Amino acid sequence: MTSDPRIGPLALPDTRARRVVEKLLDGSGVTLNGDAPHDLRIFHPDFFSRVLHQGTLGLGEAYMDGWWECDRIDELACRLLRHGLGERARTPSERLMYRLQSGFFNLQSKARAYIVAEAHYDLGNDLFERMLDPTMCYSCGYWKDAATLHQAQLAKLELACRKLELAPGMRVLDIGCGWGSFAEHAARHHGVEVTGITISREQAELARQRCAGLPVEILLQDYRELEGHYDRVVSIGMFEHVGHRNYETYFQTVERLLAEDGLFLLHTIGSNRSVVSADPWFNRYIFPNGVLPSAMHIAKASEQAHLMMEDWQNFGPDYDHTLMAWLANFDTHWHEIAPHYNERTRRMFRYYLSVCAGAFRARHMQLWQVVYSRGRPGRYDAPR
Template identity: 55%
Template sequence: MAMHPLRQRVTGLLEEAGLQADGPGECDPQILDPRFYGRVLRQGSLGLGESYMDGWWRVGSLDGMLHRLLRHGTDGRVHGLRSRLDDLRAWLLNLQAGRRALAVGERHYDLGNDLFAAMLGRRMVYSCGYWLQAADLDAAQEAKLDLVCRKLGLRPGMRVLDIGCGWGEALQYAAQRYGVEGVGVTISREQAQHAHRLCAGLPVEIRLQDYHALAADGAGERFDRIFSIGMFEHVGARNYRAYFEVARRCLRPDPATGGGLFLLHCIGSNVSVRHTDPWIARYIFPNSMLPSAAQIAAAAEGLFVLEDWHGFGTDYDRTLQAWRANIEAAWDTLPPRYDERFRRMWRFYLAASMAAFRARRIQLWQLVLSPQGVPGGYLAPR
């Protein structure tokens, strides 16, 4: 009997990536519902992720399978209608401004502190750890926080701004270890409440505030140092320039460092895009967008001197594996609102992220910038 054309097409794409539908390997998907084939061809990555959430297929190594698909460029050969519509929306609308800018806080970061506490380890740091000399997740996250502080040359008495402060861990660390005072802004109520408790008794102020409101009049607060860890991915290409302008306005003049220092820690894309993957946009990070090196450089041009650009994206694969181990061990202790479909969604999210970093499709960057250039040059810690 001849194979159905839809099944034949998807089977051929899998085979090109070294995969076999219903095959014996740990990366071979086992197809449990024949509607899978048509859904993937019609909807691309959205259909692949949703069909996994719906239990239409399973696989021994989800990240292994997705890694093979990305390494062989299979995703570039199947584009669903949603991807084309997202591209059009991004052309017509500023998806990261006004009320839309708050969507990611409400739909992702406010899911529940119990979920993130179970996944992220002793420190609730939702960004890449630094594994150069670390043996476990907690050590890697502390090494990352210390690396940020050392790159900025933090000293007692400095005033520091954290744009997108998350649960407050970075500001707490900087205040306790380096004697600084600070202000952190976040658009997530859950994060702000936790950060308030975490930083109680420290010279740290946590604000439920969008970054656009910082120094909006051009004559507002000034800081000696600024860092932003894992937040720039939600800014959007239309707003990159305004974001750097805010950072520039918030830096206090400092002749010794060329006018203060700003550290940007973010995930980056190898290519310039206007929108994110349709499945990620619908289920994980609404209105998010990964910047390219070209977009960052263009947005910062004329505002900052680029002192250092440090990439360690392969560390994110290891960080994600640690998060996955933590959350898999904790599922049965979490509230029933994290049902089986949510678990499958979360597993797909973590595995797809691992695959993207492992395939070197996306990167992790730390940039150090100064408004006027550090006199005599900047020596970058590692």
């Protein structure tokens, strides 16, 4: 059974599961089969038991299956998180299983590093080209003075370049270069030589095309395999895939590769809490083995690597604007790529983008840019 607006939502069954869900929602402002854009409209009688037994995994999969609908999933997610349902929506068995797995196994080892690329980043360049702006940045834009997504992404790239104090002739390493956004911008506008690495074949192929004719080299490589010496190192939207067991190795790798007077910029989503956890739906469908670092995780690991923190900036609310712009692009251009995908994929991406936007709106997640040095002399003044 899937949602069909011609039929309308289901008459709510009088079951214990439904009553429990209604009690959980009480005070959140979210109503079952209500008229507000953030209200849930239910189309399957087993929705309630599925969500109670499977938590956020069941909620996300039920949406992909068409069991429920909501005009503004972003607002629904924001209200639920502000109401405190974020952690309660995950079942104890899900949390325990992830902690056991991450405790006994390195879920982000070199052998497993390519899993997320195959599951997400290699899904199809045609999809991401329509969802993102012309820079192909798949990370938070900087909306301080921007009115459009493209302006925000250009501002983010330029902000990173200014924080790194780039100068012509410098050698720059881009860890997790994606589709070459930073590499192209830095080489074209600041005259630097860039080596970019990614674990995604699709990203590497398109990045090489986009950077053709520029002093840019794109490698399909894991960060732990890197050698060389660089004046500057940057990592934008990649640290979320490193994993807590590898944080020290990551920062030690940067310290080993960075020039004595060099600068390193880390751009990452961050968690408010120092827990080793992952949402089961996102772990299965969007970013397998991904985990968000906390401020303590970052500070402790970078300290072990003898890197000096020069600046820390949080512009997490800008990710809300970025994600909603991606969602608008995705909806507008979906018809162009629909023959290559299925309806379940469309709903998966809409759910992913909407829930993330709501999470940043609720300040459930943050976006940090952190600048490091190896202790170079003199004062560092970070641009804003």
